[in-house]
Amino acid sequence: MDRIEEIIALMTTRGGQWYGREAITLEQHSLQSARLAELEGAPPALVAAALLHDIGHLLAKADTGEGQARDDRHEAIAAGYLARVFGPGVAEPIRLHVDAKRYLSATEPGYRAALSPASVRSLGLQGGALAPGEADAFRAQPHAADAIRLRRWDDHAKDPTVKTGSAHDYLPLLRSLARRG
Numbered sequence: 001m002d003r004i005e006e007i008i009a010l011m012t013t014r015g016g017q018w019y020g021r022e023a024i025t026l027e028q029h030s031l032q033s034a035r036l037a038e039l040e041g042a043p044p045a046l047v048a049a050a051l052l053h054d055i056g057h058l059l060a061k062a063d064t065g066e067g068q069a070r071d072d073r074h075e076a077i078a079a080g081y082l083a084r085v086f087g088p089g090v091a092e093p094i095r096l097h098v099d100a101k102r103y104l105s106a107t108e109p110g111y112r113a114a115l116s117p118a119s120v121r122s123l124g125l126q127g128g129a130l131a132p133g134e135a136d137a138f139r140a141q142p143h144a145a146d147a148i149r150l151r152r153w154d155d156h157a158k159d160p161t162v163k164t165g166s167a168h169d170y171l172p173l174l175r176s177l178a179r180r181g
């Protein structure tokens, strides 16, 4: 089994657990995120980032998703792992997707009020809204805009009625993005 097959296997086995306190599994949430990225015509690396953005919850072997009692730093775990497989176009938006929520909470009126209760709870564990200086520093990072796009798909990928395909459908996409050697 190569790295890409390992990632798919992780999603289809451990991803079957509930996504924290949301009404869907982590695998469904991941597939819905990727689908929203595709519907918006996102480039392949960003579709992959949407699909894999929460894989850190599975790699962390901690409680899944947003029901956790502590912040598991899943974005850093995923980014460190995925940077070796795919490079920054996939890994960096994922590394920044939690800070993107903290950024939008600080800068966009109504954003916080529209979050799910579980997501509001995890926002507190993750440090809350960014301070003004922190928000400027976030926005100045090269992959901040992609992280904000990813964040919006993430926030909307929690619908228990949406039907998705399988993680295996993304095997060719992930293979095309993987680093050689």
Ligand SMILES: [Fe+2]
Pocket (backbone or CB within 6 Å): 029, 053, 054, 154
């Ligand atoms: Fe997510």
